[in-house]
Amino acid sequence: MAPYESDHATGTGPDEDPRTGRRKAARYVVPVAVVGVAAATIGLVPALAASGDPDLPKISAQQLVEKIAKSDVQRMSGTVKVSTDLGLPDLGSLQGTMGSGEQGDGSSADPRTKLTELTSGTHTLRVAADGPEKQKVSLLERDAEYSLIHSGKDVWGYDSASNEVFHTTAQHSGEQGDKRGHQPSATPDDFAKEALKSVDGTTSVTVDGTTRIAGRDAYQLVIKPKQAGSTVRDVTIGVDAKTGLPLKFTLAPKSGGAPVFDAGFTKVSFAAPPASTFDFRPPKGAKVTEEKPGKDEHAPDFGGQFAPGDLSGADTIGEGWTTIAKFDTGAKGDKSSQQGGAMGGFLGSLGDPVSGDFGKGTVFSTRLVNALITDDGTVYAGAVTKNALVKAADADK
Template sequence: MARIQPTPGTDGATGPDGDGTGTGRRRKAVRYAVPVAVAGVAAATIGITSAFAGTGDPDLPRISAQDLIAKMAQSDTQRMSGTVKISTDLGLPSLPSGASFGADGKDGKGGKGGGHDGGKGGAAPSPESKLTELLSGTHTLRVAADGPDKQRLSLVERAAEYSVIRNGDQLWAYDSASNTVYHSEAPKAPAEGKGGKAGQDMPKGLGAASPQELSKKVLAAADESTSITVDGTAKVAGRDAYQLVIKPKQGESTVGSVRIAVDAKSGVPLKFTLAAKSGGKAVVDAGFTKVDFGKPSAGTFAFTPPKGAKVTEADEKAVGAGRDHKNDHKSGLPEALGLPGVGGDASVAPEVTGEGWASIARFSAGKDAGTAVTGKAKSGAKGGEKNAADAGALLDSFGTKVSGGFGSGRVFSTKIVNALVTDDGKVYVGAVDKDALVKAANAAK
């Protein structure tokens, strides 16, 4: 069969010299340079934009740390809306899913997160419980506020959204993935009574993840044990900001530094970064990617439960949340950051030793907890012994054994919070290193 080659006139390709000669082959090769060039240009563009994204610190007049904190305190921004990106890496050991807080909605892009499947009987998870989902991976939040009694916060999920909307004394939570609604009547005057700044009256739980709330708690916990400096400037969400750096002075603290980017104009914290002393990825990195200080549209805060959605009314949950918050100032940073399992669920109110960043909460988890954790059940029942031993073996994989004047126990570590569980059921928790926990346990003996 005759070969049909590209038409010289219309395709301008091979030319009259035809197949097999050097020029023809070279011209063919040149054509393939086009897709390669397109791909190359695209790759270069992506590389250049990401390389230059972090540079270009704005030129701002110098400001002292005191003035900057005062500016933050005076900030009376009531109206704002924006998108917040929050990444957390607590350095938790990987537990079997469901065994740990937040182990299910792990990466936020894993489709429907475990939080929604069965088991919950279709009831909307309350805002407090949703907070645990933020404890690992990267999440996008959208916030909007208009005055002290209109706020909205949504957790953006893949093809779904979990929104908490507060309008006056009405508090709604809507979970679009399961089409369920949670409703409660929020008290008009918030219990904390710390003034009327945007975002601070956010519904408890999810609201704790906003840069403002995180910054406020850290500044509240700051005292003589803290060094606060202004370290240059940065651009956050397209706005000029000062960088406030907070460092604990105590050597035993596991916290490396806390950086807060404060908007130069309004004094609103735009970015919050908590780094561990051990280095690596930031433990918490929450910042606005987009922010707008204009008035959000009124419809933003209006919510009517959609037809057919299942509405769960709030019950004692609100009381529980209130109790959690009372503990805030007592035990320093761990609770200030809203880390769960650090005392909220203890049967007895924790005793606090140490000061500032190095404070350690001590509580009794009961004899049973101690033996279960250490795997040294001495009960007569054989089955129980075996189970406890199994549990002990499992726990051995993520706890390290320690012993000292207090006896012996296990230390469970994350990047920031370490916990010592002694064999006799005492628990010591703090944002301090292992030695400090052992010292505290010895001192208590």
């Protein structure tokens, strides 16, 4: 079977410097689920679905990927359970410190602040969509609820705990953009698309049996890196057998244990949600914060507000699953620990000192993403091992 090729061919592209072999990432995103998956084509290993329950027609990996690509679910609603375990300590005691900066003066209903809660622990989301102009994501908490609603040109965020409202105008991807780009970016579908659109011949993609997800028959697509040095063991995507919509996304670390990230529907319906689902008016007495897109480059975009860690303009070193982002913090010498105050000291206590041809620095580790911060303020980060970061820094000098 010939490998499945994406629109991006391997080799030197318009954003690659032929003298250094590095690519300038126009939008290097470090989502919790798919960090390090940054190559250009898909090399599919021919594989057929194994027997299992339910008993579905056999399908090859290439056919299943094509089924996902052709999926065009415009109307749906359901409940999604999201669990993230990066192995980070509880930062609850530092919330006051972290919120005392520029973001501290913003609205608690701002999705840039509220939805960072998804980066740790287990959460329940309610999602709904009715075409490209109407989506809603609600983060359900014990005593409160946070909702992000896109209805036509309006985007509303509402935090019931503080009775605060955030309002802006929807960012559109343009006529040539993905017509599904405005659907809620918190479902397994979104994470699966991120994983599939940029893997290459360094990747094994196979079908591994069938399963049942949210009461529906599904195939299991497994993506595994072939490269040494990646911290990712595999990504498993549960694909609805009828619609091709990814219903579950699981990322497992090479170190073993619980998944680093798991997002899956527990309930799903493909009927049109009631029109009232997308209606919103600020409650009486609510504090409303207005923001005008265009003046703030970080204004909410329904195509990417759930992908924290946007490192726009970063250089990338390597390829495939061992891609490393490089950027300059501007903090030279020992300034980084001073600038961060209590936060800087806390982070410093978590890191491991390292040295090499590049000089000295500190490696901060999670179960998936590792980052090397050198004493001259350069950062190397990716879903790679500590040794891979040190080697990249050495070779960069």
